[in-house]
Amino acid sequence: MISSDQQQLQKQQVAAEALAWVRPDAVLGVGTGSTVNCFIDALAASGIHIEAAVSSSEATTERLQSHGIHVRELNLAGTLDVYIDGADEFDSHRRLIKGGGGALTREKIIAGASRKFVCIVDESKKVGVLGKFPVPIEVIPMARSYIARQLVAIGGQPELREDFITDNGNLILDVHNMDLVDPVAIEKRINNLPGVVTCGLFAIRPANIVLMASSAGVQKF
Numbered sequence: 137m138i139s140s141d142q143q144q145l146q147k148q149q150v151a152a153e154a155l156a157w158v159r160p161d162a163v164l165g166v167g168t169g170s171t172v173n174c175f176i177d178a179l180a181a182s183g184i185h186i187e188a189a190v191s192s193s194e195a196t197t198e199r200l201q202s203h204g205i206h207v208r209e210l211n212l213a214g215t216l217d218v219y220i221d222g223a224d225e226f227d228s229h230r231r232l233i234k235g236g237g238g239a240l241t242r243e244k245i246i247a248g249a250s251r252k253f254v255c256i257v258d259e260s261k262k263v264g265v266l267g268k269f270p271v272p273i274e275v276i277p278m279a280r281s282y283i284a285r286q287l288v289a290i291g292g293q294p295e296l297r298e299d300f301i302t303d304n305g306n307l308i309l310d311v312h313n314m315d316l317v318d319p320v321a322i323e324k325r326i327n328n329l330p331g332v333v334t335c336g337l338f339a340i341r342p343a344n345i346v347l348m349a350s351s352a353g354v355q356k357f
Contacts, residue, residue: 137260138259138260138351142351146258146349146350147170147171147174147256148178149353149354150257150258150347150348150349150354151171151172151175151178151256152178153256153347153349153354154175154220154254154347155175155178155179155182155184157218157220157254158184158186158220159217159218160185161185161187162186162187162216162217162218163187163188163189163190163208163213163214163216163217164186164188164189164217164220165189165190165216165218165219165220165221165247165250166189166190166200166220167219167220167221167222167239167243167246168193168195168221168237168243169236169237169239171222171256171258172196172221172256173199175220175256176196176199176203176205177203180203180204180205186205187206188207188213189205189206189208190207190213190246190249191207192239192243193237196239210245210246215249215250216246216250216251217250217251217252218250218251218253219246219247219249219250219252219253220254221243221246221247221254221256222234223255223257223261223346224236224261224269225261225262225266225267226255226257226261226262226263226266226343226357227263228264228357229342230255230343230345230357231320231338231339231342232255232266232337232338232339232342232343233266233267233271233272233336233337234272234336234338235271235272235274235336236272238272238274238297238300238302238308239303240335241304241306241333241334242303242304244334244341247341248341252344252345253343255343255345256346256347257346257347257349258348258349259349259351261348262348266316266319266337266339267313267314267315267316270295270310270312271292271310271311271316271326271335271336271337272297272308272309272311272335273287273294273309273311273326273332273334274302274304274306274307274308274332274333274334274335275306275307275308275309275331275332275333276306276307276331276333277306277307278331279329279330279331279332280307280331282331283309283329283331284309286329287309287311290325291313291314292311292312292313292314293311293312293313294309294310294311294312295309295310295312296310297310304333316337319337320339320340322337322339323337323339
């Protein structure tokens with residue numbers, strides 16, 4: 137177990153390493169979360185000029201704009217060269233669980249619209265099999281109870297994220313104890329439930345590259 141100070145240092149280290157994937161004057165996809173915040177700060181301090189950023193959340197938009205970085209809507213940006221984001225868990229196949237911050241739908245859209253997805257994490261996020269972290273699922277409010285029952289039927293234990301509304305106006309169910317030996321199959325099964333916007337499994341479209349900061353330095357997967 138690493139300390140909170142060590143973890144913060146690792147987040148800053150991997151954020152700085154991700155700058156190598158930023159092409160000057162590009163339109164860059166930017167995710168959400170504490171590690172991404174470190175990346176935004178590092179990008180602003182680096183002097184690398186980008187044309188614009190496509191943001192996955194209102195919080196990220198605010199941080200980008202606070203540094204004077206122009207934010208562009210994805211509909212006006214076309215296909216992005218690269219998307220930089222963190223994860224709550226990743227495995228050796230670069231499959232992820234994301235959505236601890238509640239921005240999973242926009243994150244998944246931007247990842248899908250990008251040629252390359254570079255995931256930046258500290259060493260606490262590496263697991264042998266996904267699932268220790270609960271799987272977030274964004275749901276349309278009227279479908280909450282129905283979807284919860286369906287998730288119980290496939291072995292999950294859904295819990296409504298209290299006092300939380302996504303940037304899209306929806307709810308989050310955090311699903312504990314899912315069997316994720318085959319995360320691609322589970323991702324498809326959950327996403328096919330009517331009323332699900334999307335789930336926080338990034339297995340069908342995993343990261344292209346995972347950069348993980350550790351006590352031994354930044355490792356690439």
